[in-house]
Amino acid sequence: MKKPPAASPRTGDLRPLISEGVSPWLDGIHRGLATSGLLGRLIERSGLRGATTNPALLAGPLRHDPAYADQLARLAGHHVSAEGSVWAATVHDLRLVCEEFLGVFRTTHGHDGLVSADLDPRLAHDPAATVAEAVELARAVDRPNLLVKIPATPAGLAAIRDCLGLGLGVHATGLYSVRRYGQVVDAYFDGLEQALAAGHRLAGIASVASLPVGRVDREIDRRLAAIPGPDAAALRGLTAQAAARLMYRAYEDRLGDGRWRTLRASGARPQRLLWTDSALGGAAAQARYVAGLVSWGTAHAMTRPVLEEAVRKLRLEGDTLLGRHEAARAVLDRLGRLGIDYGAVARRLEEESVPGLVEHWRRLHTAVEGRPAGLSGDPEPARLS
Template sequence: MAQNTNTQALSDAGVSIWLDDLSRERMDSGSLQELIDTRNVVGVTTNPSIFQAAISGRSEYDADIARLAGEGKDVDGIVEVLTTDDVRRASDLFSGVHAASHGFDGRVSIEVDPRLAHETEKTIEQAEHLYEVVGRDNVMIKIPATEAGLPAITAVIGAGISVNVTLIFSVERYQAVIDAYLAGLEQAAKAGRDLSTIHSVASFFVSRVDSEIDARLEALGTEEATALRGQAGVANAQAAFGEYLDAFGGSRFEALKAQGANVQRALWASTGVKNTEYSDTMYVDNLVADPTVNTMPEKTLEAAADHGRAAEALNAEIAASAVALLERVAAVGVDLADVFAVLESEGVEKFEKAWNELLETVSSSVESTRA
């Protein structure tokens, strides 16, 4: 099968396309393999919402749920088996990509229990546990970029485990994430670990920023405010890439690079456009840079394949212009610090809600097997 021209162009420009979805049905049907073959998909990200959607109401998991319940596993244990089995299987599917890209791609991410988002030590413990359970070198453990998550990121990287840092909304928090990664690499180096085997991405959420800021701009109602709608999400991500350029072109990383360390790539997450007034590929076309990752839901991926048109590659000048736009947003009356605090809180709550719904679904399925 031939790759799509538009997705190939993104790949050639240094953008790794990861699918923001995973399910047993997608693997059984060959859908995931087809996206690998025709849409340049070189990785997968998952989260509690994705697993909740994959398992709830799907018959593919019923037999395993009944078997595991019969073996005496509790609901949490059953969910762990179902999710890690799917991630392990997907990891095997991407093993060739992982080897060919020297570990940069062919990655499959699985997130720590979202109920641990504010507990550092328990996050570290579960990250290490999930890594051992999945048992694949190309797995990435997702850790949220909460205040409690930052030291956990350092510890897990220091232990030699690759990490996908999730739920990043502000440039300031992104700076802290980069620092946590570099500190983890420094710990790993002191422990004598091979830095070349450690990889990380920093998942910077995009569309949710526009949704929150647009609502505030509309509430302000001035002509100057409403003229800024639909621009902050892209600008926020572009400004973050400026921080990437500074950090990974600086002396602190250069010392680690000399020991084999890899950059922590920016990953654009939440790239499905929520406002139908906007182009459905705006969070793909305007965030092209080498190297980056764009993790897309299938609808966005297909839109990019059909009519995506990549804009100029991100650079320091574009990043500076993006910072200026964010300053304009703040100047019209939007409290950006509050925006990012709200989005982080809501992000954690949404994942907790999805996880609890998944536990309830599996619990109901277990009860039905005993009826």
């Protein structure tokens, strides 16, 4: 009797997380993930449900990955600027990645299979320019599962509202406080009401709002490290989860809002909370974030090392957010007694968010500058006219 072939190594499974109501996303996409087939395997075998761009992780592939060489050389040969080359490469990547997720998008009727894309952060304080950029990107990518990322600055709130009003899916980024989250939810409701008045189908408009959990804990833990004694030590690593629990409580409250019930009756979907930036202290330490931020109707964007660690070692303990708001408030109260005002820290993180994005955006342009022209042929359009 012929011996059957050995089974190939099995890709780790994220479906236990999905069964708890959490959609696992990949944080950081680049062309090689799609062209190598790895992204498709993560979707089919592991249960990956979405993805987001991450400019901080893209500069390296743009500079070194052979998958970009031909396109960038062709663009350089036609004297396309670094900015135009980044745009063309990004649009190409987004089309590929959106296509990979279209099956999930259709199977889940638009609930999952979403791909979130950064806009130029230099426009973050100009709502009209942000909306124009969002419209241009959506037209260039031309896929139904695209979301545009908009920082939740005061100006960004207007852009979030207006993009939703045009029927575009939106990922509101950089939420650090329940106060700012409430403003984003108001912008979401305002935008859906505009969309409904304009005749858009609300069931086709997706949105998420994200808390960068790693940045919260890094900043608070840095301050705690300067305070001697066991009380400060005991609070390290607890703040991000506390902030997430309070946001989830606010999410639940807003779903009981009469205004939301009217929108829901017209087909609107809840704006989900998304946890990002969980890579703190190395991939091996990150399963605690994945397991510690679990509740129905949420999503978690993980970098590839964190995702791979999660599928190997994930140990879930059920819902960790629902009904935990009192414990979360106690954490912030304890911080306050040590002289750390979480509200003030959140405001500082909000202020620092856009300048950090601008710096990562600059590095993308630097990554493609000076590449040699090597191919002839028609150039790819840098922007839509």
